[in-house]
Amino acid sequence: xxxxxxxxxxxxxxxxxxxxxxxxxxxxxxxxxxxxxxxxxxxxxxxxxxxxxxxxxxxxxxxxxxxxxxxxxxxxxxxxxxxxxxxxxxxxxxxxxxxxxxxxxxx
Amino acid sequence: xxxxxxxxxxxxxxxxxxxxxxxxxxxxxxxxxxxxxxxxxxxxxxxxxxxxxxxxxxxxxxxxxxxxxxxxxxxxxxxxxxxxxxxxxxxxxxxxxxxxxxxxxxxxxxxxxxxxxxxxxxxxxxxxxxxxxxxxxxxxxxxxxxxxxxxxxxxxxxxxxxxxxxxxxxxxxxxxxxxxxxxxxxxxxxxxxxxxxxxxxxxxxxxxxxxxxxxxxxxxxxxxxxxxxxxxxxxxxxx
Numbered sequence: 001x002x003x004x005x006x007x008x009x010x011x012x013x014x015x016x017x018x019x020x021x022x023x024x025x026x027x028x029x030x031x032x033x034x035x036x037x038x039x040x041x042x043x044x045x046x047x048x049x050x051x052x053x054x055x056x057x058x059x060x061x062x063x064x065x066x067x068x069x070x071x072x073x074x075x076x077x078x079x080x081x082x083x084x085x086x087x088x089x090x091x092x093x094x095x096x097x098x099x100x101x102x103x104x105x106x107x
Numbered sequence: 108x109x110x111x112x113x114x115x116x117x118x119x120x121x122x123x124x125x126x127x128x129x130x131x132x133x134x135x136x137x138x139x140x141x142x143x144x145x146x147x148x149x150x151x152x153x154x155x156x157x158x159x160x161x162x163x164x165x166x167x168x169x170x171x172x173x174x175x176x177x178x179x180x181x182x183x184x185x186x187x188x189x190x191x192x193x194x195x196x197x198x199x200x201x202x203x204x205x206x207x208x209x210x211x212x213x214x215x216x217x218x219x220x221x222x223x224x225x226x227x228x229x230x231x232x233x234x235x236x237x238x239x240x241x242x243x244x245x246x247x248x249x250x251x252x253x254x255x256x257x258x259x260x261x262x263x264x265x266x267x268x269x270x271x272x273x274x275x276x277x278x279x280x281x282x283x284x285x286x287x288x289x290x291x292x293x294x295x296x297x298x299x300x301x302x303x304x305x306x307x308x309x310x311x312x313x314x315x316x317x318x319x320x321x322x323x324x325x326x327x328x329x330x331x332x333x334x335x336x337x338x339x340x341x342x343x344x345x346x
């Protein structure tokens with residue numbers, strides 16, 4: 001079943017209620033052909049479980065790892081991914097688009 | 108994001124009420140604005156525009172940048188009348204992303220064979236509609252031609268300010284309908300919101316073509332018009 005935005009944020013609430021550290025990643029801007037629209041969410045818990053998506057699966061791994069840092073230090077992060085990036089060979093977007101993702105902790 | 112804000116957003120969504128989370132960028136200061144409180148927010152105009160389109164995005168205001176997480180309830184469509192047009196409309200509405208409910212008390216029409224995989228309720232609209240919680244993110248289309256069945260749906264949709272209220276029928280049929288609604292106390296302004304004859308004028312003839320014209324009109328009402336549509340209704344119709 002596809003996860004809708006509805007059950008993505010509901011899951012974040014459930015995880016937090018269960019006492020887990022939780023972060024929410026949100027696509028805030030896109031350029032070119034980006035796979036997921038602005039406003040799409042990926043939610044992550046402290047154990048690395050995640051639900052939702054911010055891309056077609058290309059950069060989720062990197063976002064999850066940054067989210068773990070945000071859960072640890074409480075600081076929001078703004079991440080940018082695109083083919084022009086230094087990290088492109090590692091976690092670039094094969095579609096050629098560029099996205100900006102905001103990662104924040106649920107406190 | 109504060110946990111109470113997250114819980115409130117989930118609560119608003121479950122209750123089918125719109126809201127916006129405003130996050131200042133890059134700082135991250137946040138405030139949560141319910142649709143009912145929009146008017147008093149410093150970004151009122153911007154927030155209202157964003158709710159109309161239902162799209163999240165970055166906005167600028169007085170030299171500051173904000174990200175708006177816009178949470179509008181998913182649009183849904185309630186169809187009164189399990190008729191031939193509805194059979195064509197049901198799969199189209201699903202593809203277009205509308206949550207569809209069909210109501211028809213006539214059990215010969217409301218059968219699972221005719222409507223597989225759809226929420227189909229074989230009962231009177233006046234019994235069912237109060238349980239559905241109509242709102243500004245609901246469209247109501249009435250296809251039976253029968254006042255006993257259509258009118259309760261139209262009346263409930265007007266009262267709930269549904270973003271779309273359409274009713275099949277000739278101009279004469281609609282004239283009689285207008286008379287009945289006036290006698291029930293509906294204002295001219297409310298009555299003018301009814302799309303009748305129903306559908307965008309694409310010269311539709313077959314039930315499937317009429318379904319296309321109605322679905323197009325619903326999308327138009329959702330995306331291009333204020334939700335409290337006060338624009339005069341356009342001329343032209345499908346049926």
